[in-house]
Amino acid sequence: MEYLHKVPRCAKENLIRILQNAYSGEVAAAYAYRGHWKSLRESPEKEKIKQIEAEEWDHRRRVGEWLEKLGAKPRPLREKVFWTIGRTVGLSCYVSGWFMPMYFAGRLESKNSVEYEDAAVFAKELEMHDCVDDLLEMARVELEHEIFFRETVAGHRLLPAMKRVFGWS
Ligand SMILES: [Fe+2]
Numbered sequence: 220m221e222y223l224h225k226v227p228r229c230a231k232e233n234l235i236r237i238l239q240n241a242y243s244g245e246v247a248a249a250y251a252y253r254g255h256w257k258s259l260r261e262s263p264e265k266e267k268i269k270q271i272e273a274e275e276w277d278h279r280r281r282v283g284e285w286l287e288k289l290g291a292k293p294r295p296l297r298e299k300v301f302w303t304i305g306r307t308v309g310l311s312c313y314v315s316g317w318f319m320p321m322y323f324a325g326r327l328e329s330k331n332s333v334e335y336e337d338a339a340v341f342a343k344e345l346e347m348h349d350c351v352d353d354l355l356e357m358a359r360v361e362l363e364h365e366i367f368f369r370e371t372v373a374g375h376r377l378l379p380a381m382k383r384v385f386g387w388s
């Protein structure tokens with residue numbers, strides 16, 4: 220990509236950094252949603268969450284492709300950490316019910332859409348217009364996820380306690 224040579228290093232580095240974070244964040248979100256839908260009976264809600272999980276894997280694939288185009292790779296340590304978080308949170312539904320996975324998924328979501336919007340600003344600076352469009356589309360989907368999540372956990376009895384402990388509102 221010849222246009223990448225003309226731009227200051229920092230926009231490219233910033234973009235790579237955000238994409239690396241997002242790439243690993245998606246794996247944690249995907250497993251958290253998986254933990255939730257597995258704990259549900261057959262229902263439209265279960266299908267919706269399965270679909271969200273699929274969308275997270277799709278984001279991860281797309282972010283991975285942009286990293287590759289930028290000549291970068293996911294960060295191995297971050298991958299391990301987020302994979303572990305995802306698996307742990309996903310499994311915690313067997314102990315805690317569906318609330319824990321959904322709570323953490325929601326926390327990740329609220330970061331995700333902002334992350335993709337920030338990334339789009341750097342991509343724009345780099346004149347990577349296809350990347351900008353792709354990132355903004357992902358930001359839009361993340362916002363949908365967050366809205367769905369908020370509707371799902373709203374009013375749950377554990378929510379006030381979790382907000383106090385983990386500081387997410
Ligand atoms: Fe996502």
Ligand SMILES: [Fe+2]
Pocket residue numbers: 248275328331360361364
């Ligand atoms: Fe999401």
